[in-house]
Amino acid sequence: xxxxxxxxxxxxxxxxxxxxxxxxxxxxxxxxxxxxxxxxxxxxxxxxxxxxxxxxxxxxxxxxxxxxxxxxxxxxxxxxxxxxxxxxxxxxxxxxxxxxxxxxxxxxxxxxxxxxxxxxxxxxxxxxxxxxxx
Amino acid sequence: xxxxxxxxxxxxxxxxxxxxxxxxxxxxxxxxxxxxxxxxxxxxxxxxxxxxxxxxxxxxxxxxxxxxxxxxxxxxxxxxxxxxxxxxxxxxxxxxxxxxxxxxxxxxxxxxxxxxxxxxxxxxxxxxxxxxxx
DNA sequence: GCAATTGATGTAATAACATTACATTTCAAG
DNA sequence: CTTGAAATGTAATGTTATTACATCAATTGC
Numbered sequence: 001x002x003x004x005x006x007x008x009x010x011x012x013x014x015x016x017x018x019x020x021x022x023x024x025x026x027x028x029x030x031x032x033x034x035x036x037x038x039x040x041x042x043x044x045x046x047x048x049x050x051x052x053x054x055x056x057x058x059x060x061x062x063x064x065x066x067x068x069x070x071x072x073x074x075x076x077x078x079x080x081x082x083x084x085x086x087x088x089x090x091x092x093x094x095x096x097x098x099x100x101x102x103x104x105x106x107x108x109x110x111x112x113x114x115x116x117x118x119x120x121x122x123x124x125x126x127x128x129x130x131x132x133x134x
Numbered sequence: 135x136x137x138x139x140x141x142x143x144x145x146x147x148x149x150x151x152x153x154x155x156x157x158x159x160x161x162x163x164x165x166x167x168x169x170x171x172x173x174x175x176x177x178x179x180x181x182x183x184x185x186x187x188x189x190x191x192x193x194x195x196x197x198x199x200x201x202x203x204x205x206x207x208x209x210x211x212x213x214x215x216x217x218x219x220x221x222x223x224x225x226x227x228x229x230x231x232x233x234x235x236x237x238x239x240x241x242x243x244x245x246x247x248x249x250x251x252x253x254x255x256x257x258x259x260x261x262x263x264x265x266x267x268x
Numbered sequence: 269g270c271a272a273t274t275g276a277t278g279t280a281a282t283a284a285c286a287t288t289a290c291a292t293t294t295c296a297a298g
Numbered sequence: 299c300t301t302g303a304a305a306t307g308t309a310a311t312g313t314t315a316t317t318a319c320a321t322c323a324a325t326t327g328c
Contacts, residue, residue, distance in 0.1 A: 007276065026314070040279060045315070050276095061195040062257050064285095064314060086242075088251050097249065104241050108220075108260060111235060116265035117222050123196050123259040126242060131250035141305065161284070174308060179286070184305095198285060198314095 006050075012036050013047040014068065017057060022094035023065035058085055060096070062125045070098035084108070086124035092133035140184075146170055147181040148202065151191060156228030157199035192219055194230070196259045204232035218242070220258035226267035 006014060016032050017024060024032075026044045038044065048066055051057035056069050069085075084105045088097040104124065112119045140148060150166050151158060158166075160178045172178065182200055185191035190203050203219075218239045222231040238258065246253045 009277075037278095041315070042279085042317095043277075046276080061259070088246065088249065088253075090251075091254065097251070099245065101241060101245060104238050107235060107238050107241070108258075111233065112222065112260060112262070115222065115231065116268065117224075117231070117260070117262055118268045119222075119260045119262040120225065121261045123257060123261070124242075125195070125257040126246060126251070126253045127255045127257070128246070128251055128253040134250065134252045143306075159285075161286095171307095175286070176288095176308085177306075180305080 007047075009038075009043055010047045010050050012038070013044060014051055014056060017051075017066060017068040020068075023060050023063050023067045023089070023096050025063075025065045029066070058087070058098070060087060060089065060125060061123050062127060063089065067096050067098070084122045084124060086126070088126045088128065088130070090130035090133055091127055092129055095130050095132075097130070141181075143172075143177055144181045144184050146172075147178060148185055148190060151185075151200060151202040154202075157194050157197050157201045157223070157230050159197075159199045163200070192221070192232070194221060194223065194259060195257050196261060197223065201230050201232070218256045218258065220260070222260045222262065222264070224264035224267055225261055226263055229264050229266075231264070 012033055013029055016029050026041060026048060029048075030038055030041055030044045033044070048057060048059075052059060058067050058069055059065075060067060067087075084100065086099050086101060086104070088099070090096075105122075108122060109119065111117075146167055147163055150163050160175060160182060163182075164172055164175055164178045167178070182191060182193075186193060192201050192203055193199075194201060201221075218234065220233050220235060220238065222233065224230075239256075242256060243253065245251075
């Protein structure tokens with residue numbers, strides 16, 4: 001998967017997420033970009049849609065929030081080309097750890113195959129306390 | 135885990151979910167219960183909170199919707215006492231399949247232990263197409 | 269060059285999901 | 299009987315996401 005050139009708004013949103021320690025809601029991103037001319041939620045959601053398509057950003061379903069993909073170019077599965085992403089989310093400090101587990105992926109795929117279910121998108125999120133907060 | 139007697143509102147909400155083919159949003163439940171005297175979202179959310187506590191209902195994070203637990207009394211892990219629940223959700227017909235995979239659970243627990251991350255709640259959802267819709 | 273198409277943007281309004289705050293009722297334990 | 303805990307009723311508000319429509323910018327094909 002390639003990472004095409006980003007538009008101005010996409011770059012702004014991506015930068016905000018990249019600099020953030022934790023996941024951000026669309027409206028939090030909006031507030032951070034008011035000084036850059038952002039005025040409406042849709043400006044954020046549109047940029048996020050593209051970034052999600054490109055695999056550069058992930059949505060945390062249990063938080064209704066977004067994080068920049070933690071993968072480096074050199075990662076095991078290629079640049080943003082990986083399959084399932086999983087997250088551990090600290091409910092205390094908000095820190096998010098992105099990880100991948102091929103065994104889990106494989107297991108879920110097996111289950112789906114057995115059911116003749118055709119997976120499109122998987123969500124794996126663990127809420128809890130990180131090492132620092134435990 | 136025991137299933138304590140439900141209050142009137144809890145029973146109404148649980149019955150609506152049990153009779154439904156697919157997951158329902160809180161507001162959809164509210165509409166279905168207008169004739170039973172429901173007038174405000176909070177009446178639904180309060181009932182759902184208790185039902186979630188009792189493990190009789192699950193929340194689908196990727197859908198912001200709720201389903202009755204598909205587990206029977208006789209299921210492998212005891213009545214509503216199971217650990218992680220996983221779901222396959224058909225994006226076409228809305229059908230939800232609840233399942234459990236101890237291998238996946240174990241694998242995620244292992245990962246968490248390795249990170250000294252203390253899990254509280256896990257979310258596993260597969261969106262896609264069911265056998266009938268594929 | 270220039271129309272036509274496509275994708276990105278700006279803005280307002282609204283829809284959908286969820287919680288806070290506060291008053292009242294129910295009901296069982298003491 | 300009363301009193302304390304849990305459930306309920308209601309209104310208001312907060313948060314997340316989308317629809318609709320107008321405009322602008324870059325590219326393509328003629």
